[in-house]
Amino acid sequence: MLSRKQKLFFYKLFSLFSVVRGYNILIIVIAQYLAARYILAPKEGFMEIILDTHLLALVLASAVAIAAGYIINNFYDAEKDLINRPKKSMLDRLVSQRTKIATYFTLNFISVAIASFVSFNAFIFFSAYIFGIWFYSHKLKKIPFLGNLTSAMLAITPFFAIFIYYGNLHSVIFVHAAFLFLLILIREFIKDLENIKGDLAQNYKTIPVMYGEKVSKGLITLSASIAILVTIFLITQYDTGYMRFYFYGSIGLLIFSVLILYRANTKPQYLLLHNVLKFIIVSGVFSIPLLNIDVILNNITRVL
Structure with missing residues (x-):
């Protein structure tokens, strides 16, 4: 039997998974690999793509940056979500705002650190992407139409990192x-x-x-x-x-x-x-x- 403290830890872990929408990130990771295999580099084999450490770094950097983006978006939308999604919001609130912000900065640091393994250009790309997510969450989200356009553009941006890597335009x-x-x-x-x-x-x-x-x-x-x-x-x-x-x-x-x-x-x-x-x-x-x-x-x- 788990103790009360252990149960609370797992609840908070599940809450953090809910905040970063781990299921969405998994879909994006799968999409990036499938796009690499069947669209961007169709002549390469499965193992070549899976064992490509630079591709793996780009995918991981994307996943971590997106997770951080969900956290900062959740941070700014906390009051609104309490009205629109009361059940999910109560689950998300198991993790304090302070912890969310600390996790947000940690994930962003990890993302650019992973990207720097690939190249300086990748470092700049993900630094700009992270700034774009923050600026959208902080300012652009509340502007009609521009907020919608920016959100959609940010959602497909990680795929452009893969496009550029393969040079397939x-x-x-x-x-x-x-x-x-x-x-x-x-x-x-x-x-x-x-x-x-x-x-x-x-x-x-x-x-x-x-x-x-x-x-x-x-x-x-x-x-x-x-x-x-x-x-x-x-x-x-x-x-x-x-x-x-x-x-x-x-x-x-x-x-x-x-x-x-x-x-x-x-x-x-x-x-x-x-x-x-x-x-x-x-x-x-x-x-x-x-x-x-x-x-x-x-x-x-x-x-x-």
């Missing part, structure tokens, strides 16, 4: 990045609708607060339409292998989301739309290997 990379950016931007717009109660209480100048839900829904519709056009362009202009079926499904879900959007007016309905967007993003990560199904089949054959 083919146009298809940017089209994939544009598709992901638009999905994240739509999710950010939906989160503003979902969290409007807390934003109003804490004077966050989000799009629904400043201009109303109708304008916000219009921006979501516009972003979804652009995302669909980007998807069609991607399918028709590039070889997407069997991943094209994922893109077909994404188009269907985006259309479904827009249709549901105009009937939505409660937090549970917006949460449903939020989860649909999250599903599209996460399923997209695990669909990346479908870009080159021959690699998977060859590896299965070898095992058998």
Whole structure:
């Protein structure tokens, strides 16, 4: 049996995991490795990529910086989250604000230290990324539209570290990045609708607060339409292998989301739309290997 002190320690550990959203970071790490294998360096083998210490350093630096970003975001949004997510907020509060800040600075130091192992440019890149996350959390987040754009851009920034490392700047990379950016931007717009109660209480100048839900829904519709056009362009202009079926499904879900959007007016309905967007993003990560199904089949054959 665990003592009360031991139980409290594990509760706090779980609370910190909740604050840094470890499950999201794991998805990003998987996405970076899959992107490296199937998009950025398709000619390299699995073991070459896994054993690449510089790639590992970039992935770890990204993961640690993102974890620090979630902490500082949680620090600034503590009061708002207490209104919008009371249960999660109570769990997060098991860790004191002082501990969160100490952990935030420690993680940032670890991130740039790991990045410096790769190169001085990587050190500068992650230093700028860390500053960008802090500036967004401290200032930009409360500015309508600019805050949404910045959040979506910061979410895809770690992938550019991998793009630059491999020196693969083919146009298809940017089209994939544009598709992901638009999905994240739509999710950010939906989160503003979902969290409007807390934003109003804490004077966050989000799009629904400043201009109303109708304008916000219009921006979501516009972003979804652009995302669909980007998807069609991607399918028709590039070889997407069997991943094209994922893109077909994404188009269907985006259309479904827009249709549901105009009937939505409660937090549970917006949460449903939020989860649909999250599903599209996460399923997209695990669909990346479908870009080159021959690699998977060859590896299965070898095992058998």
